[in-house]
Amino acid sequence: MIEPKLPEPWLRGSLTDVPPVQRAVLHALELAKEDLERWSSDLSDEELQARPGGIAPVAFHLKHIVGSSDRLLTYAEGKNLTAEQISFMKTELDGEFSRSALFDQLARHWEATANRVRSFSPEQLSEPRTVGRQQMPTTLAGLLVHVADHTMRHVGQAITTAKVVKAARP
Numbered sequence: 820m821i822e823p824k825l826p827e828p829w830l831r832g833s834l835t836d837v838p839p840v841q842r843a844v845l846h847a848l849e850l851a852k853e854d855l856e857r858w859s860s861d862l863s864d865e866e867l868q869a870r871p872g873g874i875a876p877v878a879f880h881l882k883h884i885v886g887s888s889d890r891l892l893t894y895a896e897g898k899n900l901t902a903e904q905i906s907f908m909k910t911e912l913d914g915e916f917s918r919s920a921l922f923d924q925l926a927r928h929w930e931a932t933a934n935r936v937r938s939f940s941p942e943q944l945s946e947p948r949t950v951g952r953q954q955m956p957t958t959l960a961g962l963l964v965h966v967a968d969h970t971m972r973h974v975g976q977a978i979t980t981a982k983v984v985k986a987a988r989p
Contacts, residue, residue, distance in 0.1 A: 847967035880977035
């Protein structure tokens, strides 16, 4: 088992300049980044695409984290999805990406997502927002928290898949 070298981000006393809700979201995203690097950065292209038992590959979870966070933050910004975002969503499960392309995309994602999360003021958190074609009601705070929640859900699935793939190594 790989042990973390530092306490989890929320225990490091970092981001004290960021309002509490956004800080919690950013800490969750930092932990997600660190966990994915720890458990999947040494997977080969083939291992990233492996589907043990027919489950979604690690590559899917990495792409979905990028795409779903972008979509949720678009709703948080009060905007509708673009055709490009919808197209990306349709390719998350299919289409192969190289390891370097996936991790490059993920690296850009972490920075862009953190900047977008930081862009909101605490006064905006209770503002109403809607999600999806059905315009489901929520708030800005609900969307920001869901970015963290949804990301961590897929990080857990990616780690589990990575562990199964690694266990099958010769």
